[in-house]
Amino acid sequence: MLKSQYLLRILVTFLGTARAPGKKAKKITTSLFNLVPEGTRIRLERGKHVFPFSFQLPPHCPSTFSYGSNSALYTLCVEADVVNLEDEKFTKSVRVVNLSETPHGRVARPVSQGANKRSIAGSKTTTMSASIPKDFYTPLEDVEVTVFAENFGNKKIKKVNVQLFVSGSSLSSFPIRTLRFYNPVYPGYSGKTTVIYELPKEVHHSFSSATTTSELQYSLKVVLDIPNTSNDLEVLLPISIVIPDPKAVVPTSAIDETAKVLGAIPKTWTPHLVQMWLIHVAQLPQLASSTLAFDLKGTELLSLASSNNPRGKEGCNILTQGDAAKGEELFNKIFELISATEKVEIFLKKLGMAKYIPKFVAEEITWDVLLNSVQEPHLLRFLPV
Secondary structure (H helix, E strand, O other): OOOOEEEEEEEEEEEEEEEOOOOOOEEEEEEEEEOOOOOOOEEEOOOOOOOOOOOOOOOOOOOOEEEOOEEEEEEEEEEEEEOOOOOEEEEEEEOOOOHHHOOOOOOOOOEEEEEEEEOOOOOOEEEEEEEEOOOEEOOOOEEEEEEEEEEOOOOOEEEEEEEEEEEEOOEEEEEEEEEEEEEEEOOOEEEEEEEEEEOOOOOOOOEEEOOOOEEEEEEEEEEEEOOOOOOOEEEEEEEEEOOOOOOOOOOOOHHHHHHHHHOOOHHHOOHHHHHHHHHHHOOOHHHHHHHHHOOOOHHHHHHOOOOOOOOHHHHHHHHOOOOHHHHHHHHHHHHHHHHHHHHHHHHHHHOOOHHHHHHHHHOOOOHHHHHHHOOOHHHHHHOOO
16 A cells, blocks of 8 residues: 555455255355444555454354365455545455364264174174274374174185275265285184274365255275175274364474474464464463464564554454453564564665565575674674664
8 A cells, every 4th residue: 555545344255155966056154244343434554454353153154175066165255445446355265164073072982883694504604893993083094993703614714805985965985995904814713903094185074964965974894805705794884084173283392393483584484383483482372273263374473563553452352362461462472573573674774785685585584594694793783783
């Protein structure tokens, strides 16, 4: 913005739409609100301005998914009405995660099934059972499958096959991946084995929603491979593939993460590095989940304490969920961070090397890195205090 202008409204629209084969698109949810109080206008001085906001999604909203002809997609549209200027409009796809479709708050329940088969004469029976310790998993997670077999037939059982099957709306059941485990069970003997089945990385999460009228389900088929017969023993173990919990904070080394934070220019911080700064540097670990929910990057974090943002403290209070004291502490920490990050720019400007500032940012040269690289004493007179 080149000069001060008046802002009449910032209209925010959030829309969720579901699609299923052979059916019309269905509206899942819609929200519409104005960030500028009715009957007022906001004067914007030259510079960048941030208007933080939050709203509650209805609990029936499914997580974002797109699988074949089935989908549940969400978009956020922001429209700004500025006096004497053409309206600015911004639309962005938004990923929604319903916590009921994650491990968050779920209670694990073991799953087990059994099967048996008689010989042609009918006097001998081969039995099997298979079990898994819980009924939900995330992609790439290992599934511990325990198989017990009693072989009272006259053929050696050579192997166990484990297959992941998928089925759903307008979708025939088919296997995604088959793994074979060789652990023979000889006639007249019984055997118990535990095998590890790693779920594929690309597997889509399960969904079943009356809102979207779409369904995608999974099961593990465990097959006892009996040689020279088409009548193998098999059981189906139903499982749910869930979305990894977005609120879960993966344990990290404080030393490693602090080094990552201090080794990068704050403007270039990813949402993960913002979290690590809050946890290991600013000593505000309770705010890490809030910044993750807002997907806050380094530039957005710095803007909360920028002199060009009159509503920065309000944004800090939103992140602290209304805790004014914590909001003030966060604001001061960010302000200190801004002062520190400006040192490199000040240093380069005093040397008459302002044109190299973008290069220093691109190379992630922080003040600490620069200070450690200064070997000539006569350069110290240029260092900002």
